[in-house]
Each structure stands twice: as C-alpha cells, then as structure tokens.
Amino acid sequence: MTAVVSNNTFVGDLRIDLSVIQEWIAGGSRVLDLGCGDGTLLASLRDHKQVTGYGLEIDPEQITTCIARGLNVVEQNLDRGLANFADNSFDTVVMTQALQTLREPHRVLEEMLRVGKECIVTFPNFGHWRARWHLFFNGRMPVSDLLPYEWYDTPNIHFCTFRDFEVLCRELQITILQRQVVAEGPFSRFLKETRPNLFGETAIYHLTRR
Amino acid sequence: MADIHAPDSVGVVVPQTLQFDQPLQLACGRTLESYQLVVETYGTLNASKSNAVLICHALSGHHHAAGYHSAEDRKPGWWDAYIGPGKPIDTNRFFVVSLNNLGGCHGSTGPRSINPQTGKAWGKDFPMLRVRDWVHSQARLADRLGIEQWAAVIGGSLGGMQAMRWALEYPERVRHCVVMASAMKLSAQNIAFNETARQAIMSDPKFCDGDYLSHDTYPKEGLAVARMIGHITYLSDDGMGEKFGREIRSGSFAQGIEEPVEFQIQSYLRHQGDVFSDSFDANTYILMTQALDYFDLAREYDDDAVEAFSRAQCRFLVVSFTTDWRFSPQRSREIVDALVGASKQVSYAEVDTAYGHDAFLMPIERYYRLFQAFMQGIELS
Incomplete structure (x- = not known):
C-alpha cells in the first residue's frame, strides 16, 4: 500500500505529490479542492484529465491567480464547514497540506467524505525523525524547512503523525484505499520504505467511506 | 479633478x-x-x-x-x-x-x-x-x-x-x-426599507397621488427623504463612522448656550437627498424599488x-x-x-x-x- 517518492521531484511541471493525486483521480470526474492555493492542481487536472470542479480558498492573491487561470474558485473558509455542498455531489474531494491548519480536522474529514465519494488528503508528518530530534534534544517545538513557523505564530495548529492519522481513520470508520509517502534524499527515501512514520515527510492518503 | x-x-x-x-x-x-x-x-x-x-x-x-x-x-x-x-x-x-x-x-x-x-x-x-x-x-x-x-x-x-x-x-x-x-x-428587511422610502415619497403632499406632473408640482422633499433612507443602507456603520464620526458642522455643546448642533452626517445626508431629488423622478423611484421587491430569480x-x-x-x-x-x-x-x-x-x-x-x-x-x-x-x- 505504501510507496515512497521525493518531495521536491517534479513530474513534468507538477510537484510529485500533486502528480500522485492526479494519477489517482479518474479522468472527467468532478473534483472539489479544499484550500486550492494558486490552482496548480486544478489547472493540471483540467488540462490533462478533463476534470471539472471548484477550488475553495481564502487567500485574496491566490483567488485572483485562480481566476486569471480560468478556474472556478470560491472564497470559503474551511473552518465554516462544507454544509453548503450536497451529499455525494463530487467524485473526489481533495485537500493538500491544509489538514493541520484546521480548527476541527476530524469534522472536516467527515464532511469531505459526505460531500465526496472519495477523498484525498495530504499533510506533513510530525513524526518525522527531524521533528523528533528537534524536540528530543532541544526540548523545543520543531522549526525547519518543512515546518518553518514558531509555535505561537503558525497556521499549523493540529499536527499529527501518519500513525495518528491512521488511528483517526479507524475511529471514524474511514477506509484507506491507498497511501503514498513522500520524502527527500536517497537515505530517507530508502529508509521510509520500512519506517514511513519516521522518515516520511508528507503523506498522501486516498480515502473512502465504504 | x-x-x-x-x-x-x-x-x-x-x-x-x-x-x-x-x-x-x-x-x-x-x-x-x-x-x-x-x-x-x-x-x-x-x-x-x-x-x-x-x-x-x-x-x-x-x-x-x-x-x-x-x-x-x-x-x-x-x-x-x-x-x-x-x-x-x-x-x-x-x-x-x-x-x-x-x-x-x-x-x-x-x-x-x-x-x-x-x-x-x-x-x-x-x-x-x-x-x-x-x-x-x-x-x-x-x-x-x-x-x-x-x-x-x-x-x-x-x-x-x-x-x-x-x-x-x-x-x-x-x-x-x-x-x-x-x-x-430581496429579504423582508430590504423590502421594508424600500417601502419606507416609497411612503416618504407618497406622504409628500406634492406627490398628488403620483399625478404631480399634471399639477405642475414635484414631491422633492419626499424623494429626498427616500434617498436619505436608501443612502444610509448603502453605507456601512464603520464607513460612516470613519468618514463622519460625531463631527459637528455647526452649533455648540457648551453649557449655558442654547444652540442646536448639526452633525456632519446630517448635513451630508440632506445634501445627498437634495441633489438626488433634483435629478430623479419620484414615479421612477417607486417603479424601480418595486421591480427590486418583485424580483425572485x-x-x-x-x-x-x-x-x-x-x-x-x-x-x-x-x-x-x-x-x-x-x-x-x-x-x-x-x-x-x-x-x-x-x-x-x-x-x-x-x-x-x-x-x-x-x-x-x-x-x-x-x-x-x-x-x-x-x-x-x-x-x-
């Protein structure tokens, strides 16, 4: 179930994690992208897989960029929920690198699986060895390239490890269809085959309610 | 300029x-x-x-x-x-x-x-x-x-x-x-504002039941009040506060002086109503607000x-x-x-x-x- 790829690798002009997501999404499907940023994923899905859909975003600059790219982008704060979207109204609901910024990630996850038949989630691994090293030896919250914020001033308010996330999925009776783990450097890439929770930097989960 | x-x-x-x-x-x-x-x-x-x-x-x-x-x-x-x-x-x-x-x-x-x-x-x-x-x-x-x-x-x-x-x-x-x-x-509140504006026009004696043109007169006061009501709803509380606050245009609050105070917002709104009612038609105002009220996509x-x-x-x-x-x-x-x-x-x-x-x-x-x-x-x- 687990495969390992590098975070900074690009497939064409698409970051590797987005490229993995693109592979998982069926051509011509209807997608909702939560926290769509500048619309890179949606534009690629539109151009390469005839996907239709909408991005939700709250950053004004990013919204303008999406509009300039001809994408459908809706200004909506994910913390306000997805109540305005009907059950099963999308084939896939995607959320990349936003889970840890949400006030109630578990609720949003459930909402994603109400609105979408499937969902894809990516998030940074707080169990990565460098984060553990930082906390263990410095006794301070990790600040790194991956997690560049001080604890008091960070959008990332709900960190978890891969293992934490999978426990949550079990509790919420969510089925994990696929998982890919992204990491950097040949050393980590090799080691995370066996110890993803220690060496994986980003996880990409493909989930469903079945 | x-x-x-x-x-x-x-x-x-x-x-x-x-x-x-x-x-x-x-x-x-x-x-x-x-x-x-x-x-x-x-x-x-x-x-x-x-x-x-x-x-x-x-x-x-x-x-x-x-x-x-x-x-x-x-x-x-x-x-x-x-x-x-x-x-x-x-x-x-x-x-x-x-x-x-x-x-x-x-x-x-x-x-x-x-x-x-x-x-x-x-x-x-x-x-x-x-x-x-x-x-x-x-x-x-x-x-x-x-x-x-x-x-x-x-x-x-x-x-x-x-x-x-x-x-x-x-x-x-x-x-x-x-x-x-x-x-x-429109919401009920919106219709309510429109109705208040229309009533301001209709209760002006010069409205003549809408027939003011043939009476060679014009409900300027009523239309001005209608516009003032509308104008308040087009601005925000914050915006009005920033622009006018409680600034005084004339008069004084000094004790011992009986002089009415006019706030800037009063004079501004009256000016807006005055200018608007010079260039707009009262029946058109009623017609347009009704079109708004009736619209339901x-x-x-x-x-x-x-x-x-x-x-x-x-x-x-x-x-x-x-x-x-x-x-x-x-x-x-x-x-x-x-x-x-x-x-x-x-x-x-x-x-x-x-x-x-x-x-x-x-x-x-x-x-x-x-x-x-x-x-x-x-x-x-």
Whole structure:
C-alpha cells in the first residue's frame, strides 16, 4: 500500500505529490479542492484529465491567480464547514497540506467524505525523525524547512503523525484505499520504505467511506 | 479633478437615443407600443461582434457609466473607475453598451415621457416593470446593434439581477455573467426599507397621488427623504463612522448656550437627498424599488434556484463586500451555492471593505484586480 517518492521531484511541471493525486483521480470526474492555493492542481487536472470542479480558498492573491487561470474558485473558509455542498455531489474531494491548519480536522474529514465519494488528503508528518530530534534534544517545538513557523505564530495548529492519522481513520470508520509517502534524499527515501512514520515527510492518503 | 484626457478615460462621450416601434409585451400584462432607449457605447465592436459587453445599472443609475459629457464636466460616469482603456472593462478590447432602462428618468421612455395615447406624460400610469422586462428590452437593443451574443453581461445590485435574468432568459446569448453585491431575491428587511422610502415619497403632499406632473408640482422633499433612507443602507456603520464620526458642522455643546448642533452626517445626508431629488423622478423611484421587491430569480422554477440556473450556459463571477448589509455576502453565497449545485462555472470573492453596498462602485484594489483577471480571461474571436 505504501510507496515512497521525493518531495521536491517534479513530474513534468507538477510537484510529485500533486502528480500522485492526479494519477489517482479518474479522468472527467468532478473534483472539489479544499484550500486550492494558486490552482496548480486544478489547472493540471483540467488540462490533462478533463476534470471539472471548484477550488475553495481564502487567500485574496491566490483567488485572483485562480481566476486569471480560468478556474472556478470560491472564497470559503474551511473552518465554516462544507454544509453548503450536497451529499455525494463530487467524485473526489481533495485537500493538500491544509489538514493541520484546521480548527476541527476530524469534522472536516467527515464532511469531505459526505460531500465526496472519495477523498484525498495530504499533510506533513510530525513524526518525522527531524521533528523528533528537534524536540528530543532541544526540548523545543520543531522549526525547519518543512515546518518553518514558531509555535505561537503558525497556521499549523493540529499536527499529527501518519500513525495518528491512521488511528483517526479507524475511529471514524474511514477506509484507506491507498497511501503514498513522500520524502527527500536517497537515505530517507530508502529508509521510509520500512519506517514511513519516521522518515516520511508528507503523506498522501486516498480515502473512502465504504 | 476631472481629466477628460487621462489615458485610461474614454474621454467625451455622446449618448444616443434609439427608437423601438415593435410593441414590447410586459410581465404585468400591458404592452408598450413603442419606446426609446438612451444608450452610450465605449470602444469598438469587432468584426466578429464577439466583444460586446452590456452594463446593467442599479436603482438610481443610468446610461452614463463612463467618460464625460463635455470638457467642462466635473464628474465622470458612475462606473468610470472600472470602464476605460486598460481598466477591468477594457475599452481597448471590449465594445461596452450602457443604457438607461425603461421606466428611467434620464431619457429612456418612463413616467416623465409622453404617453402617445393621451398626449400627456405617463406619470403614475406608466406600466409597472419587472427585471425581465428590462432584459427583454435590452435584448431588442442587442438586436439593433447587431450583437448576437454578449461577451459579458455585468451588473451590481439591481443590475446584477438583470445580469442573472439574462443568463436564464437568453442563455445562448451570454458568455459571461458578472454579478456584484446582488441577491436572488430581496429579504423582508430590504423590502421594508424600500417601502419606507416609497411612503416618504407618497406622504409628500406634492406627490398628488403620483399625478404631480399634471399639477405642475414635484414631491422633492419626499424623494429626498427616500434617498436619505436608501443612502444610509448603502453605507456601512464603520464607513460612516470613519468618514463622519460625531463631527459637528455647526452649533455648540457648551453649557449655558442654547444652540442646536448639526452633525456632519446630517448635513451630508440632506445634501445627498437634495441633489438626488433634483435629478430623479419620484414615479421612477417607486417603479424601480418595486421591480427590486418583485424580483425572485427562482419563483417560476418552483423556487428551486439550482433548477433555475441549470438553464444558464455562461461562466459566472460573483462578488460580495464584507460590510454590505443591504445585499449581504450571504445573499451572494446563495447564488454561488445554486450555481455550484447546477454544476455551472463560477468564481466567488468576498471583498473586505468598509464601503458597504456602495463598494461595487468604488475603486478597491482587490476587487479591481480580480475583476480585471476575470475580464482578461474572456476570449474574443
């Protein structure tokens, strides 16, 4: 179930994690992208897989960029929920690198699986060895390239490890269809085959309610 | 300072009056045998006629949306901030059509016009109009100008209602629809404000039951109060506070002096009412506010907005403004939700501003840039 790829690798002009997501999404499907940023994923899905859909975003600059790219982008704060979207109204609901910024990630996850038949989630691994090293030896919250914020001033308010996330999925009776783990450097890439929770930097989960 | 030679101004523009002799069947059941529309255009219609943009005006708007009527003109048209060379509605790319709607009082056939059957001004007998009547008359205007399909139909507030109705009544004739600070229907509070404004007009003794023209008089005071009520609802509490606060224009609070105090906001509002009532018609005001009240996008679609929008074929841009309490962001979100429910192409932005409902008329950087990005994405053949 687990495969390992590098975070900074690009497939064409698409970051590797987005490229993995693109592979998982069926051509011509209807997608909702939560926290769509500048619309890179949606534009690629539109151009390469005839996907239709909408991005939700709250950053004004990013919204303008999406509009300039001809994408459908809706200004909506994910913390306000997805109540305005009907059950099963999308084939896939995607959320990349936003889970840890949400006030109630578990609720949003459930909402994603109400609105979408499937969902894809990516998030940074707080169990990565460098984060553990930082906390263990410095006794301070990790600040790194991956997690560049001080604890008091960070959008990332709900960190978890891969293992934490999978426990949550079990509790919420969510089925994990696929998982890919992204990491950097040949050393980590090799080691995370066996110890993803220690060496994986980003996880990409493909989930469903079945 | 007005600059008619500014590179981003359309400069001096000349309105034209177009006569229509084909009877127009109205939603109220009556028919307008013939009518005139006053129109301004900016930019040039391209050979394929694919670059035409229709501007739909709001309650008190008119055809003069951009540029100046003469070199001495002090103020440009009402949407000059957004229409001109290089602006979001770029007249280097688009052929922009702006009209005064039927029932208006700026030259198009309305209550002040002569009723050919009686030889006298229509006055209160002018037919009641609905948003769809304006849309149908605008479609006739498009026919006259040789425009088969609009690149975009754009409007704020009541203008946004026309833009949405266009997308449902003539889906094949609209490629893009831009709806700002609007709603699919008014709330009870909104109707209440309109009713208070109408009552202010009607209770002016000079209103003469709407027949003031034949009595050679005019309910100026009532119309001014109506405008003052409206104006309050177009601004936000914060915006008013920032602009006026409790600043005093005259008088004193000193003890021992009996002198009434006039706040700046009082004088400002009275000035607004005064200027407006000099240039507007009371029956038009009543007619326009009624069209607002009656508008309900989905009424004829079993009150199902998703069903209504399923007819539309165009791409939508919906914009709301955070401090707009007359047409709050929630009203715009309802539009967006219905469009998403109908699987239509739509983008939505909620612009942070203190300008309230009037924000859609104001130069606001974020609004300007996203509007521009949307308009630049419109392909012309």
